[in-house]
Amino acid sequence: EAQVTQNPRYLITVTGKKLTVTCSQNMNHEYMSWYRQDPGLGLRQIYYSMNVEVTDKGDVPEGYKVSRKEKRNFPLILESPSPNQTSLYFCASSPIGQSSYEQYFGPGTRLTVT
């Protein structure tokens, strides 16, 4: 089944404790992206990647890091989480160079930083 998976789905942590949220897709998509969703703000793009070893900042990259060492994986790293990073996070992927550019979203990771 074609899908985007995220782990963990739920995470409660404390300020300053480094964490990683994993994202993996099995559709051989070049493009992957991370978003955060906050009430009333829609989704805001954090980072995106056009291919392996190519990453770019989105709208709200501060406090986040990403890496793209393999095509299928795009982990989101919070080196020192703070309470204002409490949010619902989505990973997405899409093909590039085709007519669609349709993004496929993962199930989401709900992060609480206390």
Place this chain on the structure above:
Amino acid sequence: ELKVEQNPLFLSMQEEKNYTIYCNYSTTSDRLYWYRQDPGKSLESLFVLLSNGAVKQEGRLMASLDTKARLSTLHITAAVHDLSATYFCAVDMRNNNDMRFGAGTRLTVKP
């Protein structure tokens, strides 16, 4: 400033009525997307609009794109309860994979 404005933000409709959701954006783009999100769920792709004048229809939903006006619309025909959800538009700003989402329209269809 790169921004996407969606309105209305809240929409309460009666079944069988028609309505339109609007999505305005601030910079050049001819890649616009509509998504649906049910409570507690992820986003589901509804439409991908990739050129000026593009129109796509699926069931009771029809989306269009006017790149000159920087406007997309999502038209709902004869609403039914199953359409209750939050709808987002997203714009690929400057066709550069810089994705900006509208704040979402929470649609409630009442009998």
